[in-house]
Amino acid sequence: MNQSHELFERAKKIIPGGVNSPVRAFRSVGGTPFFTKKASGSYLTTVDDKKLLDYVCTWGPAIHGHDHPVIREAISKALQNGTSFGTPGPDEVEMAELLVDIVPSVEKVRMCNSGTEATMSSIRLARGFTGKSKIIKFAGCYHGHVDSLLVKAGSGALTFGNPDSAGIPESFAKETIVLPYNDIQAVENAFTQTEEGIAAIIVEPYPANCGFILPKDGYLEALRRICSQNNAVLIFDEVMTGFRLGLGGVQERTGVTPDLSAMGKIIGGGLPVGAFGGKTEIMNFLAPLGPVYQAGTLSGNPLAMAAGIASLKLLRETMPYERLEKLGNQLAKGVKDLANQFSIPLQVPQVGSMYCLFFSEVPVQNFEDALSSNAESFKKLFQHCLNNGVYLPPSAYETCFISAAHQEDDIAHTIDCIKNAFRSF
């Protein structure tokens, strides 16, 4: 038995499912997870000394590659001064200034400790600000494990949600309206039919948690218009896309400006961080200025701030986006060509350093389309790649990430690996 197996056996006895986040358990791709002892650049090293080319990039944060020397240096410098103060510290101000400077919609910002906290607090703030309680989310968009956002579509045209997890009361889920992504009419109808009004729309502007889906032309613009017309708060959850699809995220790419933005992942430089920010008028509703309570013992933690500031400054200095776009294009084109060659139905949506592989005949525009892609084919590809040193995300419905540490050779190697997999399809 190898060490990963041994660790997994030990873990399963005392950690539910052996993991601290469910997708890590490899349930949807079969087999058992490997354990990592070290990560550097574009590679992970397992406890069994296997080197794997990594397209998960710690689920998004590692845009500079793993263990970047500049970020490591920033953390060890901060460590000299202690690990937590419980008072305001200078790095919190620098971080806030950076975020306000970089993200178009952000005039004021509050730090927290995870993406989940960022969306949870954004929703509470939107409700407090508007005095309304119903919110709209879209099927397939993931916003962390917040009660009111772990809701799936119910039946019926206007779908008040059903809990998507045990432990969430129906009465909570009823406050969330779940609509299909990319369908503006459904949003118009929801606003017309909801008499008590709607506090907010929360959306991953480019959904990246059910594979990777892109908005139809004008879709995000229409969400913006509808929110403005109805005094509803438009929340972009850019925890994944922020600082990755361009420095200022999707809002910068598209020019559509939300009222609030949820952030996380990259802004922690690999440490646990979240943030939410937006219009001053709305942010001033937060305690201690306003009536909406939100807090955190470790919020603005000095180590996390140091890592995050280093990560953001490095992005500004290196501006890796053009190169990442090129690598992303190469990979997507290479894989699409192979699919044609082997007559395998495959869609490869890709923007910059994000892509995914949908084994589907038709372009994927929403959650239902994503679910109808062939997950068995993905599973086969995943296992083949893993056996040949390439680690894709262990689920057909996750996005793959390229980092600035990935090289053209890595891309070529990946295409080769996928070619061999397709031979056996």
Ligand SMILES: *Cc1c(COP(=O)(O)O)cnc(C)c1O
């Ligand atoms: C990862 C993610 C979250 C949750 O962030 P955590 O730090 O895991 O709580 C929320 N929204 C989106 C879009 C994400 O990708």
